[in-house]
Amino acid sequence: MKQALKTLYSHLPLKRELFTVLRSVYSPPKSVYQHLHFRGPFTVPMGERKFLIHHYGTNVENILFWEGLSETSPAVGSDWEGVSLALWMKLCQKSRFVLDVGANTGVFSLIAKTMNPAAEVHAFEPVTRVYERLCANNKLNGFDIHCVEKALSNFDGQAEVYDTFDEHTYSVTVNKNLHDPWIKTRKVIIKTVRLDTYLEALGGNPKIDLIKLDVETHEPEVLEGMGPYLMHSRPPMLVEVLSDEIAARVEELVKDLGYLYFNISEVGKPRHQKHLSKSDHFNFLLCDQSRAAELGLET
Incomplete structure (x- = not known):
């Protein structure tokens, strides 16, 4: 019966139009929304700015539809990355060369182009069906995001990921299966590339201004693959840190580069820490003292 009702609901017409009108006059709590x-493209308001994104029926897209984004209080009360997104929006304004590593459907890339249309944005997503959605969102907005169907790592070649059979996935890890044992997975071969290899192929020795790094414990390998570009650019980085082990490995790679570490709980202001650790939620912001001051972060 429950499945029958879900199927009936999924085929109801004009849900997007109805919910768009409802959104303009009422802000339902998450327990309701x-x-x-629904499915289909919609507009994500960002204060005076906006972008378009396809709704594929996922929780992230629903949060964006009903709560929108702002630099001060995006997605407040949601279980997604509201504070991280607010920091990202501010950082994008002055960033002309942006990397979205583990881009998924491209939310962070879309924000970067919306906040700074002149930015050159490179989005890396190795899972084919997710990459296709990233490309679709790029095309929907008429943006020129460089969408790359590869995983960044510390080697050029191929690797394995363990993908689920779900319509969409937010979590695969290079050469690791981090899914719970009862979840059915399949081994998929993907392409990998070092960031220094990728950037050298572009030419021009670009200076990286900003990175989002969300690759499910593969963050240290991505940083290793930056080669000289990490020291050369020293960009602010929004980094997922899921364990103390990953924290220690990341800190070892960046410890002499002038970074401060801000633990993002997604509730209240990010908390400065002397050393990296497992994040209170998912992410840390790594940046220097001057950028921390611009963001109003206390050290």
């Missing part, structure tokens, strides 16, 4: 989903 989590059931109010």
Whole structure:
């Protein structure tokens, strides 16, 4: 019966149009709007700015539809990355060369181009069906994001990921299966590239201004693959840190580069720490003292 009702709901017409009108006059709590989903493109308001994104029926897209984004309080009360997104929006304004590593459907890339249309944005997503959605969102907005169907790593070649059979996935890891043992997975071969290899092929010795790094414990390998570009650019980085082990490995790679570490709990202001650790939620912001001051972060 429950599945029959879900199927009936999925085929109801004009849900997007109805919910768009509802959104303009009423802000339902998450306990309500989590059931109010649809499929199709919609506008994500960002204060005076906006971008388009396809709704594929996922929780992230539902949060963006019902709560929107702002530099001060995006997605407040949601279980997604509201504070991280607010920091990202501010950082994008002065960033002309941006890397979205583990881009998924491209939310962070879309924000970067919306906040700074002149920015050169490179988005890396190795899972084919997810990459296709990234490309679709890029095309929907008429953006010129460089969408790359590869995983960044510390070697050029191929690797394995363990993908689920779900319509969409937010979590695969290079050469690791981090899924719970009862989840059915399949081994998929993907392409990998070092960032220094990728940038050298572009030419021009670009200076990286900003990185989002969300690759499910493969963050140290991505940083290793930056080669001289890490020291050369020393960009602010929004980095997922899921364990103390990953924290220690990341810190070892950046410890002499002038970075401060801010633990993002997604509730309240990010907290400065002397050393990296497992994040209170998912992410840390790594940046220097001057950028921390611009963001109003306390050290």
